[in-house]
Amino acid sequence: MASSTRAIGIVYITGKRSLFPLFSGKKAANRNFSVQEAFGKKVTCVNNINFTSLSGFPSQRNLSLSSASAHPSESSTSTSAASNLHFSNKLKNGPPLEHFIANSNLKNDLPLKRHTEQEHVPYIQKEIVAGNGRKVYFETYGCQMNESDTEIAWSILQNSGFLKTADVHEADVIFAVTCAVRENAETKVWNRLKYFQALKRKRSKSQTQIKIGLLGCMAERLKKEILEKSKAVDLIAGPDAYRDLPRMLAVTEHGQPAVNVILSLDETYADVIPVRMNSNSPSAFVSIMRGCDNMCSYCIVPFTRGRERSRPISSIVEEVKILSDQGVKEVTLLGQNVNSYRDTSEMNYFNNDGAVSDTSTNLSKGFKTIYKPKKGGLRFAELLDQVSDVDPEMRIRFTSPHPKDFPDEVLEIINERPNICKHLHLPAQSGNTEILKKMRRGYTREAYLELVHHVRSRIPNVALTSDFISGFCGETKRAHEDTLSLLRLVKYDFVYAFAYSMRQKTHAYHKMEDNVPYDIKVSRLTDVLEVSREEMFNANNGRVGTQQLVLVEGPSKKSADDLAGRSDFNTKVIFPNMEIPCDMESSNHRPIKVGDYVVVCINDCTSQVMKGIPLYHTTLQEFSKHQQNQPCLQDLRKINLPFLHFGYLPGVQDPVVDR
Structure with a gap:
């Protein structure tokens, strides 16, 4: 076969074909050539495989050279026994495989027979990707997952020396964290891009030039259109590319657009501790898994966020512990299909009897999937068990689930633990x-209704x-x-x-x-x-006249005299800002502050908001023992509050309220 460039040989290691064929041109006729091997080692090939430099190859490996057309199993027959013996002898005392890889961080307990110098592989230096105090502005659209992604991206950038700003006019870097689920969300982003571009044009040349980046699902879905339609976008990063943001920003400094929208099969950012965008909030998000395998016919998520992969339970529990130490009172576990969580970070999982567990996914009755049942791994029930055990005074929520993934073991742990909210999506x-x-x-429809009945x-x-x-x-x-x-x-x-x-x-x-x-x-x-x-x-309205445990989130948006919080059912509750008893039996009063649990007597409502009167401070565990969903008039009569001087409380007219 005539060719200007031919593959004259292929290296085989332990019978498996290497990824590095050895090529040559006319020199192939002499069977004497040299190539720069991919790992950075100079290798010279001569007749009968006489290598002048063998220091890069692994020790005690059966390495042979055969013709490109030969099958690996036939390689030994194409080389003389003497050559094989000679080659084996030269490799016998060679270094292990990791020393063949430049800058390898692999550990090896074997003593080295000789020193092998590791070559430095040039890459972008830290000073090049450093933020140097540049200010970053985030604008987040879409679901809670995007809010969590914003915190992950900010954590990565903060570690590289960037600063955060809440004012877009003083930003040096503007990031829009985008959603692609509905067209309306994308339309909003296109309109905002025009505004960002206007800010960029107004920036003086003597100042740091603004860089505009699109992150998230829209960035992955419309990467080509964004670059063509919006020339002022400097950076496009998909949901699995946030680690690369410092390098990508460095690339844009030379006038080149930077794009990384590769979807990963294993990226979960498990080792990245998110930096909360609102450190004063009593609530926080914790991402536990990414991607979705359900492939619903209307949904773009599997194509913008990739396949399902879950974080190890240990890393999730550790993050929840950190949030608890920071005073966070409510954690929402996040995932595109959050209750299909499956931790496969360990090779084997064991049952109580010590046998290796290969349990298949247990679906809700009457539900099925388009994929084969998944076996093994720690499931959502185990995660809820461990997370809810971190801090009994911390509420646990999760979103967004799929109805198929509510087996009885999940329902049981939700019912048993007072700090897992009794609210299912x-x-x-x-x-x-x-x-x-x-x-x-x-x-x-019938299977869904049966699940609703079973859950209740x-x-x-x-x-x-x-x-x-x-x-x-x-x-x-x-x-x-x-x-x-x-x-x-x-x-x-x-x-x-x-x-x-x-x-x-x-x-x-x-x-x-x-x-x-x-x-x-x-x-x-x-x-x-x-x-x-x-x-x-x-x-x-069915809860009017009952007392609800409310986690205080802050001032009401509509009235400076009122506070807002959320009930266990995730319903917003509005109530007056006033001093109330320290507990149910106390005569001492103290103000209500963000992060407090207070008992609120509900006396009015709309379709989306409940309103009421704060009765007293409490704890989550104490409330779950005695006061959950109880009528509240008797408690009101025991507590000396100013509004009781009017003789009645609107919406509460009978000591026994049957709702």
């Missing part, structure tokens, strides 16, 4: 079985919330009415609803027609919201 998306099938949700039987007084999509491909009027009837049957405490927005790359984009007119989508969405608000009001 069960995204239904539709109330019609045919539409659910098109969505590839893995369940029927296992966790009394649980609050349920959900997601719905109006106007999905092929949705008929009858299918829409099925969704409305599901809303009335389940009676959710809160509902998130959106008109369907087709996303590129999804199964629906390739296989279905977006055939529901926009005005019909909007009309059906309006119906869903109206029914949802009716049921949400009924749920909140």
